[in-house]
Amino acid sequence: MTTAEDPTARPTAPVRLPLRRPERGRWFGGVALGLAAHLDWPVRRVRILFLAAALLFGVGAVLYAFLWLTVPVGDPVEAATITRPAFLGRLARRQAVAGHPLRLPGPEVLAGVLLVVGAAALLLVRSHSAVNLSWVLPVFVLVAGVVLAWSQLGVVTRGRSREVPGGRAQAFLRIAGGLLLAGVGVLLLATQVVGAGIDPGLLGQVVVAAVAVVAGVALVLAPWWLRLVRELGDERAARAREAERADIAAHLHDSVLQTLAIIRARADEPAEVARMARAQERELREWLYQDRPAPGTSIAAEMRAVVAEVEDTRSGPEGEAVAVDLVVVGDRAPDAGTAALLQATREALVNAVVHGRPPVSAYLEVGDEQVEVFVRDHGDGFELDDIPSDRFGVRESILGRVRRRGGTATVTCKESGTEVHLVVPVGPCPADDVGTLPTGTAQLKEKEKAT
Amino acid sequence: MNAVPVDVVLVDDHHMFRTGVRASLDARVRIVGEAEDVDGAVAVIHEVRPPVVLLDVHLPGGDGGGGTEVLRRCADLLAETKFLALSVSDAAEDVVGVIRVGARGYVTKAIDGPALSDAVVRVASGDAVFSPRLAGFVLDAFGTAAGDVATGDDELDRLSAREREVMRLIARGYSYREVASELFISIKTVETHVSAVLRKLQLSSRHELTRWAAARRLL
Numbered sequence: 046m047t048t049a050e051d052p053t054a055r056p057t058a059p060v061r062l063p064l065r066r067p068e069r070g071r072w073f074g075g076v077a078l079g080l081a082a083h084l085d086w087p088v089r090r091v092r093i094l095f096l097a098a099a100l101l102f103g104v105g106a107v108l109y110a111f112l113w114l115t116v117p118v119g120d121p122v123e124a125a126t127i128t129r130p131a132f133l134g135r136l137a138r139r140q141a142v143a144g145h146p147l148r149l150p151g152p153e154v155l156a157g158v159l160l161v162v163g164a165a166a167l168l169l170v171r172s173h174s175a176v177n178l179s180w181v182l183p184v185f186v187l188v189a190g191v192v193l194a195w196s197q198l199g200v201v202t203r204g205r206s207r208e209v210p211g212g213r214a215q216a217f218l219r220i221a222g223g224l225l226l227a228g229v230g231v232l233l234l235a236t237q238v239v240g241a242g243i244d245p246g247l248l249g250q251v252v253v254a255a256v257a258v259v260a261g262v263a264l265v266l267a268p269w270w271l272r273l274v275r276e277l278g279d280e281r282a283a284r285a286r287e288a289e290r291a292d293i294a295a296h297l298h299d300s301v302l303q304t305l306a307i308i309r310a311r312a313d314e315p316a317e318v319a320r321m322a323r324a325q326e327r328e329l330r331e332w333l334y335q336d337r338p339a340p341g342t343s344i345a346a347e348m349r350a351v352v353a354e355v356e357d358t359r360s361g362p363e364g365e366a367v368a369v370d371l372v373v374v375g376d377r378a379p380d381a382g383t384a385a386l387l388q389a390t391r392e393a394l395v396n397a398v399v400h401g402r403p404p405v406s407a408y409l410e411v412g413d414e415q416v417e418v419f420v421r422d423h424g425d426g427f428e429l430d431d432i433p434s435d436r437f438g439v440r441e442s443i444l445g446r447v448r449r450r451g452g453t454a455t456v457t458c459k460e461s462g463t464e465v466h467l468v469v470p471v472g473p474c475p476a477d478d479v480g481t482l483p484t485g486t487a488q489l490k491e492k493e494k495a496t
Numbered sequence: 497m498n499a500v501p502v503d504v505v506l507v508d509d510h511h512m513f514r515t516g517v518r519a520s521l522d523a524r525v526r527i528v529g530e531a532e533d534v535d536g537a538v539a540v541i542h543e544v545r546p547p548v549v550l551l552d553v554h555l556p557g558g559d560g561g562g563g564t565e566v567l568r569r570c571a572d573l574l575a576e577t578k579f580l581a582l583s584v585s586d587a588a589e590d591v592v593g594v595i596r597v598g599a600r601g602y603v604t605k606a607i608d609g610p611a612l613s614d615a616v617v618r619v620a621s622g623d624a625v626f627s628p629r630l631a632g633f634v635l636d637a638f639g640t641a642a643g644d645v646a647t648g649d650d651e652l653d654r655l656s657a658r659e660r661e662v663m664r665l666i667a668r669g670y671s672y673r674e675v676a677s678e679l680f681i682s683i684k685t686v687e688t689h690v691s692a693v694l695r696k697l698q699l700s701s702r703h704e705l706t707r708w709a710a711a712r713r714l715l
Contacts, residue, residue: 334587372632372667374640406628406669412640419668461674 061085065119074113082121114195179237187230194223297332301325320366324357338376344383344416345373348409351387355394367398367405375411382450382469383416389454390418392442393465397422401463415452415470423462443467502620505529505544507537507566508552508582513605517550520609525616534558538569546577548620551599553583553590567597574598578619582607588633596698601625623687624694631666634697652700655693662689 064083066075077095081088098105166181196219235251304325308318331349338346352369361367379387390407397405401422408419443465444454452469502525508514509532518527529544531537534557541549549570553563561568567579581599583590591602600619603612604627615625626634638655655663658679665675672690676683 330586334585334590370628370669372628374632374635374667404669408628408632408664408668410635410640410664421669461677464668 062121063124064116065121065124066113066116067120068118069120074109075118076109076112076116079116079121080112180234183230183233183237185230186233187227190223190226190228190230192223193226194220196223293332297329300328316360316365320357320360323366323368324353327353327356342378343376344379344387344411345376345409347379347383347387348373348390348407348418351391352394352407355391355398359395359398361398361403362400367403369394369398370404370406371409372406373409373411377411377416377471380471382452382471385446385450386416386418386452386467386469389443389446389467390420392446393418393420393467396443397424397463397465400424415468418467419464420467421462421464501526502548502616503528503544503546504616505531505537505541505546505549507531507540507549507555507563509533509555510552513552517612520612521616522610522613525613532556534561534565534569537566541566541570541573541577545573548616549577549579550582550616551579551594553581553585553594563594563599564597567594567599571598578622580615580619580625586629588636591630592633592637592697595630595694598698600694602630603627604629618687622691624690626663626666626690626693628667628669631663634693635660635663635667637697638700652696655696659689659693659696662686663693666690 061084062082064079066079067082068075071078072092077091078088080086081091084091095105095109098108162185169181232248232252236248304321308321311317340346349371352371356367356369359367377383390409394405394407397420401424403423405420405422407421408417410417444456447454447467447469450469452467454468455466457464457466501523504521504525504527506514506517506527506529508517508530511532514530514532521527528546529540531540532555534555536557537549537551537555538558551563551566555562555566558565558569563581563583567574570577570579579594579599581591581594581602582605583594583602584605585591586604595602601615601624603615603625607615618625634655638653638660640660661679662675665678666672670678672683672686676686679686
């Protein structure tokens with residue numbers, strides 16, 4: 046019943062790996078290897094086909110060169126996992142495969158090609174053949190320009206242009222140099238066609254006209270190109286977001302797995318197991334269901350931290366873990382007054398957990414003029430008057446703290462339980478208080494005063 | 497206490513959880529149907545027409561709307577069938593979202609068996625079930641400043657002073673009984689106040705409420 050509606054349970058169509066040129070196991074450019082992976086053919090068959098096609102008027106060589114230039118470098122399997130939505134793939138990072146990728150020594154190959162071409166040219170000149178050197182030079186310049194311009198594609202598609210410092214500038218230089226060379230080559234060819242006696246003025250006009258045509262085409266194609274760039278940017282941003290989510294999920298799964306392992310190891314200690322399960326639940330909730338505020342900007346977040354600390358470190362009268370039910374209404378930036386309030390709240394919570402009886406509830410209400418906290422448990426409570434005033438206990442740590450900040454603190458004991466009610470006044474403008482007195486120093490000062 | 501048990505349809509996509517609920521409910525509640533996705537839930541609810549549906553907020557299937565979608569597609573039954581939302585999530589958008597489309601209450605899955613049975617019986621008798629957290633969301637949505645108090649009974653956009661007091665006590669962890677004794681009113685009156693708040697939460701078009709909801713991507 047569910048599988049029919051489940052969007053992830055599509056019929057398993059044969060999924061092709063994306064076309065990439067792998068760096069491991071390649072002979073030359075990795076074209077045959079990548080094509081084999083893409084078509085799910087044995088790589089030997091692809092290589093033989095390429096060779097056979099190369100013998101056929103060089104079709105195979107041209108095809109190989111074309112694919113070498115246009116297919117980006119990369120691991121096809123890795124590329125497939127990147128293009129898959131993050132929620133489908135595994136969340137934890139994959140280990141990198143060991144081994145050195147085969148890399149063609151570019152400069153050496155280039156030098157070799159140049160030598161071969163030079164030798165061929167010399168041979169042609171020696172044999173007094175009909176081929177005129179004045180044709181060879183422009184063609185050579187033109188080809189060099191094209192190769193230079195295309196060579197930047199490899200750099201960009203590898204996605205390394207951003208990582209390599211100056212990669213962008215390098216790519217731009219390659220294109221500009223390629224353009225210049227190709228332009229000069231075309232001009233030389235043109236003059237060759239027209240004949241030696243070409244008028245320099247006419248040449249200038251031809252150049253201007255050519256540039257005008259190119260500019261016109263660029264103007265027409267610019268919107269399309271811009272849209273492409275923009276879409277690419279959007280896609281990158283979306284992918285980054287997804288990757289971030291996957292990172293968070295992986296982190297969470299990690300911590301859950303660890304907690305489960307510890308719980309299994311200590312299954313005979315129910316209090317400890319309950320405490321760990323509660324801590325893990327809290328963490329999951331925080332990540333799954335809450336927008337996390339920046340640190341130091343939210344009383345609600347600090348209150349949650351206080352409750353978490355008490356839940357993690359304190360036990361009930363019989364050594365059992367006690368969960369605190371926290372409800373928060375409103376929020377604002379903390380200040381010295383609320384820092385004192387939270388310190389007092391912590392003491393009240395510890396008191397309720399250690400000496401009271403569960404369930405323990407905490408309620409924080411942030412109003413425009415005051416911040417209120419209620420801490421309630423179902424224990425028998427304590428009589429304030431019974432506590433000697435010289436004892437540094439509830440009287441000082443809870444009530445004194447709040448009262449020194451101009452607030453009020455009351456303890457109510459009923460048959461249904463004990464409730465501590467704390468109020469501190471706050472200024473009307475919460476933003477002013479941020480930063481002037483960090484909560485850390487506020488707490489320090491409070492401690493100094495208290496001792 | 498009730499001679500006739502309340503019939504309940506249980507909608508949750510986790511088999512383990514359904515088994516747990518079935519085991520923990522006491523004699524006052526009887527499970528007459530189960531479903532594990534949106535379409536299945538809509539079909540079962542229309543077929544059985546139970547007095548109460550225990551509805552998980554996060555459900556697969558349908559158009560991806562989860563529990564909210566089930567409620568929308570069962571809107572024709574809302575007069576006779578009461579929905580009690582049940583979720584592992586306690587996020588504001590989940591809770592308030594499902595209340596605003598017609599659920600009569602919201603409890604988290606951490607609730608124990610007797611409390612859940614209590615909640616089912618209470619919903620079946622026409623009352624609303626508010627957890628402390630839901631009360632907190634209501635206070636958050638309607639505001640806690642002095643100017644936020646309703647003056648008339650028919651005002652939808654603000655809570656009356658008494659309603660707010662009840663909400664605050666519930667948020668502080670008081671049971672209905674404890675609220676009643678704290679305010680020197682009967683439990684029935686507490687239930688009336690809570691139902692009134694639920695109605696306001698469902699019907700209010702208060703500017704702040706919508707802004708608050710928009711900030712939490714509710715509307």
